[in-house]
Amino acid sequence: MADLFAAHAALLESAVAAARGRGFWAAFPENPKAYPEGAAAEAKAAFAALKDHPFELAAGDAAPLIGTEVSPFGPALGITYRARAVDDLIARAEGAGAAWAAASIARRTGIALEILVRLNTASFLIAETVEHTTGQAGPMAFQAGGPHAQDRGLEAVAYAYEEMSRVPGAVLWEKPMGRSAIRLDKDFHVVPRGIGLVIGCATFPTWNSYPALFADLVTGNAVIVKPHPAAILPLALTVRIAREVLAEEGFDPDVIQLAPDTSEAPIAKELATDPAVGIVDFTGSSQFGGWLRANVKDKLVFTEEAGVNxxxxxxxxxxxxxxxxxxxxxxxxxxxxxxxxxxxxxxxxxxxxxxxxxxxxxxxxxxxxxxxxxxxxxxxxxxxxxxxxxxxxxxxxxxxxxxxxxxxxxxxxxxxxxxxxxxxxxxxxxxxxxxxxxxxxxxxxxxxxxxxxxxxxxxxxxxxxxxxxxxxxxxxxxxxxxxxxxxxxxxxxxxxxxNLTGGIYVNQSAAFSDYHVSGANPAGNACLTDAAFVAGRFRVVCVRRPAAA
Structure with a gap:
């Protein structure tokens, strides 16, 4: 297994510095010309090969197949996905999550960075999947669905790493008591909040989901990704790449799972209210966002909802x-x-x-x-x-x-x-x-x-x-x-x-600089991304014992 933290240390260091400085910085190029020649054509062929077939995440999976995605540009995609029951998803997440939670902060961070780098390599294919599920035109699908989304995911990794790194691993605690002192060895353990549920939207499935997905992973939480039924493929591809990296690094790939559903048989409420789920991230309508805030009170809930700009x-x-x-x-x-x-x-x-x-x-x-x-x-x-x-x-x-x-x-x-x-x-x-x-x-x-x-x-x-x-x-x-x-x-x-004129527009939001959503009005209760977005996804537990003489 590679030392992925060391391999991507420079990337992480630059991301942390950029998040502090809030100036322009982008880890992943938004210009398609920065990528290998022929990558776009290969992605079109790969996308064509995905259509009209089951999208498999694990060999021998016999779960029922669902999927009714139709491109806003016309044709049905014909792609189906394995749909597991909620109790099965939860059991798998709990089983896989123990080893993931026990991994070091550096190990989890390195794996998350490797996933992002591989997602970047797949940017043209991701763009094809975004274009033909959301209706975004090709140039936007590439930028927003690929590099810009990856930058948002990296931003979450940087914030989460910084917040967890504030916690010391072990200290010697000494309290003077006159001529003597009480001496304790204290170990501080970063522990995950619980399974993270990421509920995707139909218009920006990667850009709006990556901050939560990567914040959950880095802080040690197993993740269940519940895409919008109309835009499953971009997140299915994301989950596949993440699972490949996890498996290569010796972890159960069920650390991250895909949970597709249909509009006729939604599963988001059942997942959100399961006791094992500790974090819920949602982008979408105020109706469902309001339901989450009213009914999921014992968990960490982040929503981005409707607004009037x-x-x-x-x-x-x-x-x-x-x-x-x-x-x-x-x-x-x-x-x-x-x-x-x-x-x-x-x-x-x-x-x-x-x-x-x-x-x-x-x-x-x-x-x-x-x-x-x-x-x-x-x-x-x-x-x-x-x-x-x-x-x-x-x-x-x-x-x-x-x-x-x-x-x-x-x-x-x-x-x-x-x-x-x-x-x-x-x-x-x-x-x-x-x-x-x-x-x-x-x-x-x-x-x-x-x-x-x-x-x-x-x-x-x-x-x-x-x-x-x-x-x-x-x-x-x-x-x-x-x-x-x-x-x-x-x-x-x-x-x-x-007074915006020229090539910058009010609807654009730059990673590492703009605080997307403030969390200070009804359009959303959280900012994507800041320290508050990541810090509650883990807790710190202390173990203390008398220090050795």
């Missing part, structure tokens, strides 16, 4: 670039990102720009025109929009058309077999809160006429506090106005982007 346009010195930036944010992956903006507050009397005063309708028209220009070339439109993951989103767009004045209507791209939709823009008054203050997942956005910029900021902050928000944006040329707004957003627990 906002933009306030007070003024701008770059009207065209601002509109283009907002247009891209609204269009990227057809608005199916937890960070995508939904509500744009604009003063009813208009705004001041470098090109003079712009009325509310001119601001709305500028954004609509920028979307049209962005999506005017079919290939570029397809690369930006991707496909609609869930058919229910198309129905949601249809229902939303009646909620306001249509500034820009949604339409499908001419991509055979794919579910597609361009952004729908609706103009509403500030009083129409029932329309715009409910999360409407997908390419749906509201331009809301407010009294003035201060009213817009107040409404945006209140929306974050009451409805939840992960991101917010503000455009203003007034430094005093910006300074007043910053504390309001901070108190609301929402990350604020100010």
């Amino acid at each position: 906002t933009i306030v346009i007070a003024s701008t010195g770059a009207f065209g670039p601002m509109c283009q930036n907002i247009a891209f944010s609204l269009s990227l992956y057809s608005g199916q990102m937890c960070t995508a903006p939904q509500v744009i507050f604009v003063p009813a009397g208009g705004i001041e720009t470098e090109a003079g005063h712009k009325s509310f309708d001119e601001v709305a028209g500028g954004i609509a025109s920028a979307i049209d220009a962005l999506l005017s070339e079919p290939a570029r439109a397809a690369a930006v929009l991707g496909a609609i993951q869930n058919p229910a989103t198309l129905a949601r767009i249809e229902e939303a058309r009646s909620l306001g004045r249509i500034v820009r209507d949604s339409a499908a791209l001419q991509v055979e077999g794919a579910r597609t939709a361009t952004p729908l823009l609706l103009a509403v008054d500030a009083a129409d809160e029932a329309a715009y203050l409910e999360e409407r997942f997908g390419p749906i956005a509201f331009l809301v006429a407010v009294a003035d910029a201060a009213d817009g900021v107040a409404r945006a902050a209140r929306a974050a506090r009451e409805k939840g928000a992960i991101t917010a944006a503000l455009y203003s040329t007034d430094d005093t106005e910006i300074a007043r707004a910053v504390p309001a957003y901070a108190r609301a627990g929402v990350a604020l982007s100010v």
Whole structure:
């Protein structure tokens, strides 16, 4: 067995330093050209070979097969997965978890780092699986599903390693007692919290799951990965690679297991409430997130749920670039990102720009025109929009058309077999809160006429506090106005982007720098990733005895 901790020590050291510094750093290249020539073609062939076959994780497995994944770009994948009963999954995790918990922190960390490196090698294949389960376009599927997700997993490893390393292994404790002293040998043991359950989502199965998956593994917990029924394959491939590394290092591969289910027969509640499960991580709807928080009170529960992300346009010195930036944010992956903006507050009397005063309708028209220009070339439109993951989103767009004045209507791209939709823009008054203050997942956005910029900021902050928000944006040329707004957003627990133009967008979140989700409003009760995200996944137990004379 290799000394994987030593082999990856430089990677870990750089990750720990990056997490402390919060500047730009990426362990895994996001540019496909940085990978071996021919890797993309090999991945397409490997993905084609997976289709219409059982996806096996263990030889001779006779568990029932399930699986009904359909690509948002058209065809059914035809891939099935072994579905074990909950009690079997739990028993296997408990059996495998004992040796894993007993392994040293360095050993577990080295294995986790090796898994990440191998996942990176498989980035093109992972991208294929993400693209054809989530509907992300190829470039996003590669970056978000591969290197960016791997960076998020590495970030969790770095935080977990640092937190566990604060605990000394053994100390000599001496308490002076006049002419004598009490002397004790104390050993401190890092012990896992319990089985970690990671419940994946349909839109970002790897990016949203890797922080929890790797935080659980490194802190000594066996892991059960419960993917969304519509996006099993990316996490199945992840689990396969992890199991291969574990087996090579002499551990029972059931330290990590896949727990697929169907929409008709879900198992997440049964898993989450099993006494052996100590940690539950969930990304998805507020309905199920609320159920977890209400019913799973004796465990560590981390959720990322729904929210209403906002933009306030007070003024701008770059009207065209601002509109283009907002247009891209609204269009990227057809608005199916937890960070995508939904509500744009604009003063009813208009705004001041470098090109003079712009009325509310001119601001709305500028954004609509920028979307049209962005999506005017079919290939570029397809690369930006991707496909609609869930058919229910198309129905949601249809229902939303009646909620306001249509500034820009949604339409499908001419991509055979794919579910597609361009952004729908609706103009509403500030009083129409029932329309715009409910999360409407997908390419749906509201331009809301407010009294003035201060009213817009107040409404945006209140929306974050009451409805939840992960991101917010503000455009203003007034430094005093910006300074007043910053504390309001901070108190609301929402990350604020100010005057973004060019190649950076409000819906982007950078590993090792941005704190994705604050845990300070209803959009989620935890941050991915910080020390609090990892520290509760283990406990410290002391063993003491009289010191040797």
